[in-house]
Amino acid sequence: MVWPASLAAIASVLVLRAAWARRTRSHALNGAGWALMALAAGLGWQEAGAWGTSVACLAGMAAACLLLAYAALTAPAGTERASNRRAGMLPQGGEPLGLGRRVATFAISVLLAAAAGVGLALGLRSLAGLLGAGEADSTALAFFAMPLAWAMLGFYVLMEQRRLRPLLVLAAFALAGLPAFVTGASG
Numbered sequence: 001m002v003w004p005a006s007l008a009a010i011a012s013v014l015v016l017r018a019a020w021a022r023r024t025r026s027h028a029l030n031g032a033g034w035a036l037m038a039l040a041a042g043l044g045w046q047e048a049g050a051w052g053t054s055v056a057c058l059a060g061m062a063a064a065c066l067l068l069a070y071a072a073l074t075a076p077a078g079t080e081r082a083s084n085r086r087a088g089m090l091p092q093g094g095e096p097l098g099l100g101r102r103v104a105t106f107a108i109s110v111l112l113a114a115a116a117g118v119g120l121a122l123g124l125r126s127l128a129g130l131l132g133a134g135e136a137d138s139t140a141l142a143f144f145a146m147p148l149a150w151a152m153l154g155f156y157v158l159m160e161q162r163r164l165r166p167l168l169v170l171a172a173f174a175l176a177g178l179p180a181f182v183t184g185a186s187g
Contacts, residue, residue, distance in 0.1 A: 002052045005044035009060030012036035017067055108166065109157040116170040117150035122177030149173065 012033050019029030040060060044052035091097055121142040128138035153173060157166040 005056035006059035008040035113154040116173035119174035119177035121146035126180035
């Protein structure tokens with residue numbers, strides 16, 4: 001039974017919501033909320049391993065979703081008009097469209113970052129296999145690593161002002177999986 005872990009996760013969300021609703025920051029309430037969340041993860045793990053932790057996390061996320069839905073339904077309508085400022089989405093008047101630059105940014109931040117994430121995932125999978133992890137474990141590690149690496153690399157690429165450094169970083173991450181890709185290593 002993962003009820004204690006689930007209840008701790010729900011309590012952590014409620015305590016954090018109460019802490020964040022205060023006018024002044026409460027380090028004690030913040031700490032208590034995060035401690036309850038850590039306790040929920042620990043209790044879930046102790047009771048049923050990764051499955052128990054997942055169930056406890058789902059209970060906490062459901063509580064957070066309900067609190068957000070309630071806040072959205074009960075919030076008063078805003079009185080200010082939405083801003084009509086545009087953050088460089090489209091050119092003004094006769095400015096050039098810059099379509100090539102926009103397509104290049106998309107290709108680098110999405111496609112190349114995804115390829116680099118796959119490279120890192122393949123490299124991690126091979127490394128885990130060399131360190132003695134089973135095939136299923138090393139494959140699961142790769143499946144978890146790829147979207148995380150993709151998101152982080154894509155964010156990094158978008159935050160850089162220049163193009164060369166992000167391309168070098170993406171190439172380094174992609175090269176991490178080159179030996180596994182070339183040799184067809186299976187873990």
